[in-house]
Amino acid sequence: MTAGARAALPVKISATGGYIPSLKVDSTELDGRFGFQAGFVERATGIRTRYYGNETETAPYMGARAVADALRRGDISMKEIDALISVAGTQAQLVPCTASLILEELGELDSGIAAFDINATCLGFIVGFDVAAHLIAAGRYRRVLLVAAETCSVMLSPTEWESASIVGDGAAAVVLDRAEGGEASCVGWSMMATYPRGARLCETRALGTTLHPNSPRKPTPEDYHFHMDGLSLVRLTSDLATGFRDRFMSEAGQSLSDFDLIVPHQASGPAVRLMMKRLECPKQKVFLYLRDFGNVASASIPFGIHLALEGSRLKRGDRVLLVGTGAGVSLGALSLVY
Numbered sequence: 001m002t003a004g005a006r007a008a009l010p011v012k013i014s015a016t017g018g019y020i021p022s023l024k025v026d027s028t029e030l031d032g033r034f035g036f037q038a039g040f041v042e043r044a045t046g047i048r049t050r051y052y053g054n055e056t057e058t059a060p061y062m063g064a065r066a067v068a069d070a071l072r073r074g075d076i077s078m079k080e081i082d083a084l085i086s087v088a089g090t091q092a093q094l095v096p097c098t099a100s101l102i103l104e105e106l107g108e109l110d111s112g113i114a115a116f117d118i119n120a121t122c123l124g125f126i127v128g129f130d131v132a133a134h135l136i137a138a139g140r141y142r143r144v145l146l147v148a149a150e151t152c153s154v155m156l157s158p159t160e161w162e163s164a165s166i167v168g169d170g171a172a173a174v175v176l177d178r179a180e181g182g183e184a185s186c187v188g189w190s191m192m193a194t195y196p197r198g199a200r201l202c203e204t205r206a207l208g209t210t211l212h213p214n215s216p217r218k219p220t221p222e223d224y225h226f227h228m229d230g231l232s233l234v235r236l237t238s239d240l241a242t243g244f245r246d247r248f249m250s251e252a253g254q255s256l257s258d259f260d261l262i263v264p265h266q267a268s269g270p271a272v273r274l275m276m277k278r279l280e281c282p283k284q285k286v287f288l289y290l291r292d293f294g295n296v297a298s299a300s301i302p303f304g305i306h307l308a309l310e311g312s313r314l315k316r317g318d319r320v321l322l323v324g325t326g327a328g329v330s331l332g333a334l335s336l337v338y
Contacts, residue, residue, distance in 0.1 A: 012183060015174070017067065017068070018171065019062045021051045025052055027045070030161070033164075047290055047291055059091075063171050082113060082141040083141050085128050086098040097117040121298065123325070129190070147171070147172075152297055156226055160227065172303035174306075188254065205223040244333075256321075261313060261318055264324055266289065266293070272288065275325070321334075
């Protein structure tokens, strides 16, 4: 069982699931909202449609339905799950963790399984995958659910067209299992690098303990909105991409030619195109679905895996590279054999 020069972890994806909320928002609607000529938003972002949750489609609600979808597809019951990890970049509330609220939504009130959150913004799935794979390989858990449920639309600023144009809501769930002897499936190498000089380029200032109802400076409505300097983010991450790629491939003992499929974080059309160019990823190997769903943050990569399986772009034995960027600013990648 190999996935490069590094020792591979005997861990596999055994099931995936997804949930898309009910409200479909076309780019033409956003053209009108922000006073642009028809077609501008789609040309600028590469996104035709995205979906927003309604008042009942909360993160726990969507996460629970993505979980139910994955369990159904894998013929797995919750009794066979040892841990549920929420990897969303947005939280349903500060306390308790979103993972606990997803279990509540599932009706698993007395399950007693481990439930906790990992927040690495849009890279949450890669980081959560890495952590869960090591826990499974170490024998701590046998089967783990990773859940990414994002309702970013509730934090969009009514005056910032760029972030409002790329963001969508949605949820994805992935079941990780220990791979048995003779199975090719494994996790190869994972790496994350953070450069806080870009930390303020993508942020929501309130909703935490820095700006709160009792703080000396009361939060303003703008503090609760999601803010992004897209151009500066793209410039910074693209400048860092080549060095990150070289370090990752060197440590992994792999090259881009080793991979059958590359699933990137679907940030925006320009961002993905530039990142793939800087990473020198062959276009025919890159799985893109951004046009139809937008940027669903941490759910982007697991939902991409789910769609690739549904569309027969991914099969057992394929070598896969997951890669993306996140607020912080961070770059991350993980290699695996599906």
